[in-house]
Amino acid sequence: MNDLPEARQTDPRGDARWRTSAIVLAVLLAVILVVAGLAWRHEHDRALAQERVALAHGLALHAADLRDAAPGTARNLSVAAVKIHSDEQTRAGLIDTLVWGRGSELTPDASSEVALSGDGRIALTGDIDSGEVSVWDLTTWLDPKVILKSDRVAALKGHKHGVDAVALSFDGRTALTGDEGATFVWDLTDPAKPIRVATLAGKRNTDSVRALALSHDGRTAMIADDAGDVTVWNLTGRSRPARLSVTRAHNSSVHDIALSADGGIAVTADNDGAAAIWDLAVPSRPVKSADLTLPKRPMMETAISADGRVVLVENRDQVEVWSLDDRSRPARTAMFEVPLGDMYDMALTPDGKTALLAGPSDSMFLWGLSNPSGPTRSAALKGYAREIYSVALGANGGVALAAGSGGVSLWDLRNLAEVVADPEEAACRYTGATLSKADWARYAGGADWSDYAVEGMDVLFVCSITPGTR
Structure with a gap:
């Protein structure tokens, strides 16, 4: 146990x-x-x-x-x-910030109109006070090695009233200047020695010129007036222009007009907010191929690419992009807003890929349109303490001009694409x-x-x- x-x-x-x-x-x-x-x-x-x-x-x-x-x-x-x-x-x-310093003052004289040749070398600026149009050779202005910039090389004179519109051919050799009663044709083969070669009389002496357009070769001209008429001229012989047609384009004053490079397509916009596409295959009989459906807003601006396939139309602070691949059926591809409140002018490069927009502001805006359905803001350019009336772009967007009550500014934007791609x-x-x-x-x-x-x-x-x- x-x-x-x-x-x-x-x-x-x-x-x-x-x-x-x-x-x-x-x-x-x-x-x-x-x-x-x-x-x-x-x-x-x-x-x-x-x-x-x-x-x-x-x-x-x-x-x-x-x-x-x-x-x-x-x-x-x-x-x-x-x-x-x-x-x-x-x-x-x-x-x-990088493009801010690219601008320089071309002239302090108030200007309401500006035009630029395709290569950005020849410029026209309309003086508000004198009614003269200055001719500028911008060669020295675009060369950073040149310190002393050249002054204007000539002045286009002869208008009895203030100049309301100017146009310049792509090669810079033909210019148009218009006032209340007539449009002058100028030979600028030698920019320092311009020659007035012809006068394009309006249908009535009271018809004030509102807008002018030239084909790239300077052979086709279009004049839009306060009566709502659009006149087509053949300038093949600049000293003997031939009026081809007068068309009632709108019921109110035609505010703006744009012409394709070959003079075959035009777009017009009136003061009542209407815009139309015109086929000029037969310049003596322009045919309206389509109306653009837009909100009814007054005083629209318009622009067209060289090939006539891209059209811009502004409505105050909005810009509409239209495709004219089918001229009889324009298609709106995009719309974007610009912080201007209103828009006084726009310019479009011939390839339709860059637009410059300006209005009652001290700034203007560059937009990229390489993708027509997706416009992108490229840069803001500041040139004035007051509003900007008129803008112009060189063929590749490398040169820009802006005119307003504070004078005229010139912008060298030749490497802008590089800056935008990788600032x-x-x-x-x-x-x-x-x-x-x-x-x-x-x-x-x-x-x-x-x-x-x-x-x-x-x-x-x-x-x-x-x-x-x-």
Whole structure:
């Protein structure tokens, strides 16, 4: 008989359950900690991202304010904004800053009309006060190596009233100038020695010329007047022009007219908000091929591509893009808004891929139309403290002119496509752009200098900022 107390027996199943529970609890605790850490990290990253966006947008706004007074600082702030956070707003701001200084004052004289040859070398500007039209050779203006720019080379005189419209052929050798009673034809083969070769009389002496258009070769001219008539002229013999037709195009004054390169297609717009497409295959019998369905808004502007397939029509602060692949059935491909409130003039490059728009503002806007169904804003150009009446573009969009109450500005935009495609590369290619600590404190809204600058450095190399810093 064994008198020793019975040995305590353990339950192996209970120990297993305890160990399992402990492991589950540990795993759950680890998962909770990981999830909490990830949530904290996500919230932290989101907060930092919001800070970067706010900082970038703030720098871009300061850059916009400084473009006139301190263009170098404006450029550096614009670059920093894009480097810190690249989005549509900061990229557009950098592009605008980079092109801001491309403009120069051609003349301070108020002008209501401007025209430009295809190569951007010959320009016409109509003086509001004198009624004269100045002829400019822009060769020296487009050469950055030439410091002393040439003055106007000639003046077109003879109108008794203020000049209401001007037109220039693609090669710059034929010009039209029109006033209340007549349109003059000018030979500009030698721009410094213009010759008035003919007068195109209106149907009635009281018919004021509202708009003029020339085919690229200068052989076909169209005149639109206050009575709503459109007159087609053959200028093959410039000194002996032949009137081919007079057509009642609209019931009110024709506000604008545009002509394809070959003179075969025209678009007209009146003061009551109506626009029409005209087939000039037989210039002596123009045929209206279609009306454009538009909101009824007064005083529309219009433009047409060289091949006659793309038409722009403005309605105050909106621009409609139309395709004329089928002239009898124009198709609206896009519509976009321009922050002008109203629009006084537009220009379109012959290829139909770049438009320049201006109105009662100190700025005008370039839009890219390479994709007719998806127009994109390219850049804003600032040239005046007052409204802009008339604009013109060279054939490839490399030269732009703007005329208004503050004078005439010339813009060299020959590498604009490169700037728009990659503004960061364009800004940082040739310069070591920097911001000082003082500028950072002034414009960065309290953002920590050390989060973006190299430790120990007193300047911030903005082109070296890495997105996602911090």
